[in-house]
Amino acid sequence: MIFKYHQPPPSEITPPGVYLDRRRWIAAATASLAFAGAGDAAEAPPLAKLAAKRNARYSVAETTTAYEDITSYNNFYEFGTGKGDPQRNAATLRTRPWSVTIAGEAETRGSFTLEDILKPHALEERVYRLRCVERWSMVIPWVGFPLGDLLRRFKPTADAKFVAFRTLHDPRQMPGQSAGWLEWPYVEGLRIDEAMHPLALLAVGLYGRVLPNQNGAPLRLVVPWKYGFKSIKSIVGITFTRTMPPTSWNIAAPREYGFYANVNPAVAHPRWSQATERRIGAGLFDATRPTEPFNGYAAEVAGLYRGMDLRRLF
Amino acid sequence: MRVEQRYRYVWKPLVFIAALLPALSMLAGVFGIAGQRLGADPVEELLLTCGKTALNLLLLTLAVTPLARIAHRPQLLRLRRMLGLFAFAYAALHFAVYLALDRAFDASMVVEDITRRPYITIGFTALLLLLPLAATSTQRMMRRLGRRWQHLHRLVYLIAILGVWHYYWQVKRDVTEPLVYAGILAVLLGWRVWQRRGARVRAAATSTYGSATAPGRT
Numbered sequence: 001m002i003f004k005y006h007q008p009p010p011s012e013i014t015p016p017g018v019y020l021d022r023r024r025w026i027a028a029a030t031a032s033l034a035f036a037g038a039g040d041a042a043e044a045p046p047l048a049k050l051a052a053k054r055n056a057r058y059s060v061a062e063t064t065t066a067y068e069d070i071t072s073y074n075n076f077y078e079f080g081t082g083k084g085d086p087q088r089n090a091a092t093l094r095t096r097p098w099s100v101t102i103a104g105e106a107e108t109r110g111s112f113t114l115e116d117i118l119k120p121h122a123l124e125e126r127v128y129r130l131r132c133v134e135r136w137s138m139v140i141p142w143v144g145f146p147l148g149d150l151l152r153r154f155k156p157t158a159d160a161k162f163v164a165f166r167t168l169h170d171p172r173q174m175p176g177q178s179a180g181w182l183e184w185p186y187v188e189g190l191r192i193d194e195a196m197h198p199l200a201l202l203a204v205g206l207y208g209r210v211l212p213n214q215n216g217a218p219l220r221l222v223v224p225w226k227y228g229f230k231s232i233k234s235i236v237g238i239t240f241t242r243t244m245p246p247t248s249w250n251i252a253a254p255r256e257y258g259f260y261a262n263v264n265p266a267v268a269h270p271r272w273s274q275a276t277e278r279r280i281g282a283g284l285f286d287a288t289r290p291t292e293p294f295n296g297y298a299a300e301v302a303g304l305y306r307g308m309d310l311r312r313l314f
Numbered sequence: 315m316r317v318e319q320r321y322r323y324v325w326k327p328l329v330f331i332a333a334l335l336p337a338l339s340m341l342a343g344v345f346g347i348a349g350q351r352l353g354a355d356p357v358e359e360l361l362l363t364c365g366k367t368a369l370n371l372l373l374l375t376l377a378v379t380p381l382a383r384i385a386h387r388p389q390l391l392r393l394r395r396m397l398g399l400f401a402f403a404y405a406a407l408h409f410a411v412y413l414a415l416d417r418a419f420d421a422s423m424v425v426e427d428i429t430r431r432p433y434i435t436i437g438f439t440a441l442l443l444l445l446p447l448a449a450t451s452t453q454r455m456m457r458r459l460g461r462r463w464q465h466l467h468r469l470v471y472l473i474a475i476l477g478v479w480h481y482y483w484q485v486k487r488d489v490t491e492p493l494v495y496a497g498i499l500a501v502l503l504g505w506r507v508w509q510r511r512g513a514r515v516r517a518a519a520t521s522t523y524g525s526a527t528a529p530g531r532t
Contacts (some may be wrong), residue, residue, distance in 0.1 A: 069354040072353075072354060072356035072357065073353070077487070081487065081488035083353075083354070083355075098486060121361055136355050138359070170384060181487045181488055182487070252487065253487075266429060268431075270431075271431060271432070271436075271483065271484065272427075272429065272431055272433075272484070273423065273424065273426065273427060274421070276417075276420075277356055278358070278416070280354045280355055281354065283356070284344060284352070284356050284357065284360075284415060285415065287355075287356070287357050287415065287500070288415070288418045290418070
């Protein structure tokens with residue numbers, strides 16, 4: 001196995017309630033450090049460890065991207081449009097208390113605390129590829145649990161054909177929301193069968209630790225066969241819908257970003273080719289590699305799209 | 315020191331070194347010298363640095379004439395050729411990084427990019443148009459081409475427009491920076507239009523600057 005991650009002993013593992021409290025302390029400490037001009041988020045104390053066993057069935061055997069790159073090179077416009085902006089600006093996000101509203105075509109609806117959301121689920125680690133629509137890619141050891149396991153708890157009705165997700169909207173915590181590059185809040189969606197697919201993951205951590213704010217803390221989606229913008233961050237709302245929900249990048253540029261957004265080397269973005277990608281951390285001379293259909297997950301997910309014209313439904 | 319010497323031994327070497335700095339900083343980043351890093355996506359970083367430096371120098375080249383005129387320092391024109399040639403060098407390096415590191419010399423990909431991705435088409439066009447300008451930048455070519463030299467080198471206006479457009483078109487969403495470039499370019503080109511109109515109004519004014527703005531007096 002290429003990825004070496006040592007399993008922490010139980011004594012080192014922090015219960016979620018404690019780590020979430022600690023996160024708040026970390027955020028405060030980071031903010032005061034930044035205020036004193038003494039440093040940035042990179043110097044904050046390490047985030048709490050999470051107990052999670054590697055799920056080998058859903059992990060790729062590729063070199064994982066360095067933690068520093070995963071946490072310093074982000075698209076999270078809520079904190080600015082530069083790749084380094086989220087790391088610099090995300091300390092203002094308060095991830096506790098946090099609640100998620102469940103609505104729409106389901107028997108169980110309402111507002112749930114993050115603890116309620118997480119409680120029944122055993123966390124696991126999955127090493128997934130992440131392919132950004134901008135032609136760069138990473139390999140990330142996420143910690144999380146299958147999205148479908150959560151969705152089933154709310155007993156979606158037969159009318160639940162799609163699932164819509166919503167990011168927090170609070171410009172005081174998310175300063176980038178003062179700019180109008182996208183409509184806020186950020187929204188995303190999946191067809192119900194996509195959402196129930198075992199590869200669709202809700203992540204709460206990476207590299208065995210709690211998610212840093214800039215990576216979408218405290219709860220984010222990871223859909224590894226789709227372009228990264230589908231994997232919505234800092235989720236506060238999940239709604240089961242009858243019809244296809246609006247999605248942020250599709251609203252912003254419908255010609256360029258479709259609802260499905262499956263990774264597809266054969267369908268170019270209107271402005272650039274998607275045939276290749278640059279692997280972050282692979283160095284200067286070996287960075288470029290071919291992009292695979294469905295980001296290498298075709299065997300698992302191609303069946304979801306049988307009979308669909310993926311050129312048109314990009 | 316006479317103006318001639320000051321430019322030859324002080325200003326030109328200084329501008330030469332300043333124009334080399336972005337290249338040196340990239341080189342330091344490639345080899346990790348002096349704590350320089352190219353970041354998570356080094357190819358993108360090199361592409362952006364080369365491209366933006368080329369644009370910066372191109373706009374600076376276009377700023378020389380207005381500055382010389384407004385500040386009454388025609389000698390500034392002696393720096394223009396060097397700035398223009400550096401702009402060309404960084405644009406060529408930008409293309410080389412794209413070709414070798416981003417596209418790994420995949421000829422069919424490059425052809426597809428140039429023919430089917432409009433922002434690459436116009437960027438490549440701008441680079442091609444820079445070639446004859448760089449090739450005719452010597453004193454000898456200037457003398458040989460005479461008046462046609464000036465006509466040829468007016469291509470730089472088109473090249474600058476294509477270059478800024480190329481940048482604007484490849485940005486995903488936040489177009490602030492390309493718009494700043496576009497604004498500066500608009501001022502530089504607008505000044506020229508305004509000057510020409512003024513000149514036409516003064517019909518017979520064959521100003522001394524008419525010859526001072528002739529390029530490449532070194």
